[in-house]
Amino acid sequence: MPHPPAKVHRMFELVEPIATVTFSEVPNEAFLAVGMRNYWDGYFAGRAAPLGEAPAGVVHAVFYNFADGEVARHIPWVWGRITPREAIAVRERGSAAALRQMIGELAGSPGLARLAGLATRAAVSAPTEGRALYAGLRALVVPEEPVARLWHAATLLREHRGDGHNAVLLGHGIGGTEAHVLLALSLGMKAEEFGRTHHLPRARLTAVVDGLRDRGLVDAAGGFTDAGRRTRERIEALTDELAAPAYDVLSPAELDELITGLEPIAAAVEAADG
Numbered sequence: 001m002p003h004p005p006a007k008v009h010r011m012f013e014l015v016e017p018i019a020t021v022t023f024s025e026v027p028n029e030a031f032l033a034v035g036m037r038n039y040w041d042g043y044f045a046g047r048a049a050p051l052g053e054a055p056a057g058v059v060h061a062v063f064y065n066f067a068d069g070e071v072a073r074h075i076p077w078v079w080g081r082i083t084p085r086e087a088i089a090v091r092e093r094g095s096a097a098a099l100r101q102m103i104g105e106l107a108g109s110p111g112l113a114r115l116a117g118l119a120t121r122a123a124v125s126a127p128t129e130g131r132a133l134y135a136g137l138r139a140l141v142v143p144e145e146p147v148a149r150l151w152h153a154a155t156l157l158r159e160h161r162g163d164g165h166n167a168v169l170l171g172h173g174i175g176g177t178e179a180h181v182l183l184a185l186s187l188g189m190k191a192e193e194f195g196r197t198h199h200l201p202r203a204r205l206t207a208v209v210d211g212l213r214d215r216g217l218v219d220a221a222g223g224f225t226d227a228g229r230r231t232r233e234r235i236e237a238l239t240d241e242l243a244a245p246a247y248d249v250l251s252p253a254e255l256d257e258l259i260t261g262l263e264p265i266a267a268a269v270e271a272a273d274g
Contacts, residue, residue, distance in 0.1 A: 003255055005237070008244045011255075012161060014262040015119075017269040018154040021102060022046060024273065027094030034090055035081040044074040046091035049084040050136030062132050064166040065176030067200055088140060095155075096148035102272035103265050107147050115261040116150040118254055123156035126246035131163035150265075157246055164242030168235050177208050182217070182232050185224050 031042025048059045056072040100107045128135040143149045184194035191197050212218040217228030
């Protein structure tokens with residue numbers, strides 16, 4: 001059954017820190033131990049593995065928001081050192097270990113298996129149409145161990161929402177780098193200060209900001225116009241709307257239980273992450 005948009009968005013806020021432990025130090029060290037050269041090798045090997053040995057152009061298209069050439073610096077090189085199946089296993093082990101470490105005693109709480117079960121029911125019930133990365137993840141075996149199961153479910157829900165978000169961006173004519181600029185502005189940062197765009201050549205970043213300014217989304221000072229802010233809010237609202245079907249399988253009481261149970265877990269991860 002449909003749930004209030006505020007609760008769907010709250011699930012995004014709770015799932016995000018749990019899923020993204022996969023980009024933290026413990027999984028990174030696990031990938032370095034099996035021959036990856038740096039953080040980004042492990043990132044692309046782990047996150048792209050559900051797509052199989054897809055070429056760089058396909059991964060670039062599915063991930064949507066990397067600058068031209070960034071994916072190709074790592075794929076297909078990583079597939080000469082590790083197979084997608086091996087990368088999936090390294091990622092799962094490292095991510096579960098990281099989550100277990102970050103949440104401490106909560107990892108052994110009696111209710112964790114119940115939460116992991118609720119999250120998994122939602123995570124495997126969402127539509128796959130037009131969602132390539134989510135569909136790849138859906139094809140994987142769901143872990144049995146509760147902490148790993150919770151991380152896996154959070155990752156499924158995150159990538160389901162992410163695939164929908166990319167579709168909304170595409171529908172609004174917002175490219176990947178443009179999306180990062182709008183995100184930076186929503187966080188009160190300039191594009192040249194934001195971690196995902198500050199490394200880009202100045203001319204490239206300037207051209208992107210100028211394009212957004214020509215469309216009336218960015219003002220002369222490099223901040224949001226009213227139209228830009230409304231566009232950003234509309235994109236987020238539509239993204240939540242596309243993410244909502246994942247939770248239709250849960251009753252209102254079950255969704256409330258899941259939200260309440262995930263709140264201390266997400267808070268512990270955020271606290272551990274600094």
